[in-house]
Amino acid sequence: TRRGAEHHERMIRQAIADGSWFREKSEGEALTFSAFVEQFLTYSENNNKFATVEAKRSLLELHLVPHFGAMKLTDIGPAEVESFKSAMRKKQSRR
Numbered sequence: 001t002r003r004g005a006e007h008h009e010r011m012i013r014q015a016i017a018d019g020s021w022f023r024e025k026s027e028g029e030a031l032t033f034s035a036f037v038e039q040f041l042t043y044s045e046n047n048n049k050f051a052t053v054e055a056k057r058s059l060l061e062l063h064l065v066p067h068f069g070a071m072k073l074t075d076i077g078p079a080e081v082e083s084f085k086s087a088m089r090k091k092q093s094r095r
Contacts, residue, residue: 019074030074034065063088 031039037060044053067084068076 030072033068033071033073033076036073037065037069 041053041057041060044056048056064084067087068080071080
């Protein structure tokens, strides 16, 4: 029902906001970035146009997964993002 779907959406939004969405349901441990990418792309395939999904997939596979892939989502914070941005700038300046 619409009411049920809206409730489910609120639950997911709350889980994302408090960080529990990114934890493994069975073990209680945080997902790795690579594991999250699989879930993210499944969501994206269901909610975006094909070209958008392919653009996201390309950016993830070329840049983000090589850098963050093995890291747990709970270990990725502002310092890690800034490190990634710096590495990308250095990579761009070499071209």
